[in-house]
Amino acid sequence: MPAMHVRLGALAAALALSASLSTGASAQKKYDTGASDTEIKIGNIMAYSGPASAYGVIGKTEEAYFRKVNAEGGINGRKINFISYDDAYSPPKTVEQARKLVESDEVLFIFNSLGTPPNSAIQKYMNSKKVPQLFVATGATKWNDPQNFPWTMGWQPNYQSETQIYAKYILKEMPNAKIAVLFQNDDYGKDYLKGLKDGLGAKAASMIVQEESYEVSEPTIDSHIVKLKSTGADVFVNITTPKFAAQAIKKNAEIGWKPVHFLNNVSISIGSVMKPAGIENGQGVISSAYLKDPTDPQWKDDAGMKAWNEFLDKYYPDANRTDNSVVYGYTVAQTLAHVLKQCGDDLTRENVMKQAASIKDLELGMMLPGIKVNTSPTDFAPLSQLQLMRFKGETWERFGDVISGDVGG
Structure with a gap:
């Protein structure tokens, strides 16, 4: 008789454990459109043509960085699917591309789209859809307005x-x-x-x-x-x-x-x-x-500069290493990787913004010494320091x- 009790007790414990695991798993893994067990779909809009096309290398650098992330196993086991479109720095075209990314490509969010007029053109749309417009590639002061635009965040010093x-x-x-x-x-x-x-x-x-x-x-x-x-x-x-x-x-x-x-x-x-x-x-x-200059000889033995050069050797060998935009693209992509890691298995749009708004003293390899990334729910300006x-x-x-x-x- 006692043996029966033990078996039932063990069975009850096993059932309780599996119940807690399944609720734990369902509590743990949360997805919005654009995220799954295997991938995170990210949209981007860049001026690959037109008057601001010099910045196109930012998108190319980001694409290379996410290839590196994927080659190293992705983020929390998920691969990045980075979809980048050209808007030629033309706001009407930006609106078209943003709609395509959100409504047909079904990305989780739009990351580091370029330019003040283009991002201004899609800000209301992104916020009404509650899709993050994250780390936009423009220093306009208005991206730091969490009260009125809780889905839009800048990155560089304003x-x-x-x-x-x-x-x-x-x-x-x-x-x-x-x-x-x-x-x-x-x-x-x-x-x-x-x-x-x-x-x-x-x-x-x-x-x-x-x-x-x-x-x-x-x-x-x-x-x-x-x-x-x-x-x-x-x-x-x-x-x-x-x-x-x-x-x-x-x-x-x-x-x-x-x-x-x-x-x-x-x-x-x-x-x-x-x-x-x-x-x-x-x-x-x-x-x-606020970023290290790759042409400055003082950084030649710097660990952050070495890591950047190794990344380019392997994933973007034809990059112009005198172009500051390549440093920018790499560093903002690293910031995003940090945010996505912090999201864990809760890849909802809301949690992406929550993690983006709770970065504390993040130092990245290509930032100048003493410069750190900091955000809070009331301060959507990740960087605010500069050196002349x-x-x-x-x-x-x-x-x-x-x-x-x-x-x-």
């Missing part, structure tokens, strides 16, 4: 913080400066301009002698540069994307205009801006950085401390 840092430097070093500004006539350009004016405060009106805007459809900005030179400005704030940044540096040299030149961080690539402009023409240009740098010889030289911008959400 534009207003960056120009505020330049403004602080100008006020300290050149308090009597006459400033000429060239900016792209869209949300991206205006965001940078606002940061500059906020940073200069009451002195903005007297210090800024000319604000000149250009359209992204213009073939050249030469005439704008000639006009800005005629103002007699001794400081030039250059708010342009790579193609136009290279034109501006070149034209300044051609017409002998030598102001103190501040160039926005989105155009610091040596491969796609400084070399095409002529290395000799870019001497002394000031910008800012000056173009010297064939590379950027950093100077001063790592500075935090003042712009929150």
Whole structure:
């Protein structure tokens, strides 16, 4: 008789265990459209053609990084299926591609789509669909608005913080400066301009002698540069994307205009801006950085730089290693991999956003020392620190401390 009891007891225990395991498993594994036991489907929209096509390498780098992740077994055993489309930096096309990704490809979320106007065009759609628009490839300040747009998050330091840092430097070093500004006539350009004016405060009106805007459809900005030179400005704030940044540096040299030149961080690539402009023409240009510059010899024995080079050797051998965008694509992809690991087996859209909004002091190999990724449910700005740098010889030289911008959400 006692033996029977033991068997029943064992059976009951086994049943209880299997019940707890199955509820545990069902509690553990949660999926939304785009995720399963075997894959995570991620959408992306990039300018592979058109006026901002210099940034296309970001998408190519991300694709290579996810190939590496998959070759190493995926994330928590799931392979990444990365679907990237071209929108030529044209907002109507972005809307079309976003709909395709969400409604027919059925991705879990859209990751690191490029550009302020394109992302602005799909922000309401993504939020109404409750599909994450995660780590967008634009520093516009408006991506940090969790209250009104809980499904949209930026990644890089925001534009207003960056120009505020330049403004602080100008006020300290050149308090009597006459400033000429060239900016792209869209949300991206205006965001940078606002940061500059906020940073200069009451002195903005007297210090800024000319604000000149250009359209992204213009073939050249030469005439704008000639006009800005005629103002007699001794400081030039250059708010342009790579193609136009290279034109501006070149034209300044051609017409002998030598102001103190501040160039926005989105155009610091040596491969796609400084070399095409002529290395000799870019001497002394000031910008800012949060990522390591692969052309800077000080990083040659750095572990993070070595890992980046090994990744490129194996997964993207024809990458242009002087192009900062390749560093950017790699680092934002690493940030996403971190978030997906944190999601565990709960691959719902809600949990993806929850994990993206709870990153604490994440340091990645290609970020400058002292720069960390931090987010919270009320702060959707993962990065907010920068260091000033000056173009010297064939590379950027950093100077001063790592500075935090003042712009929150």
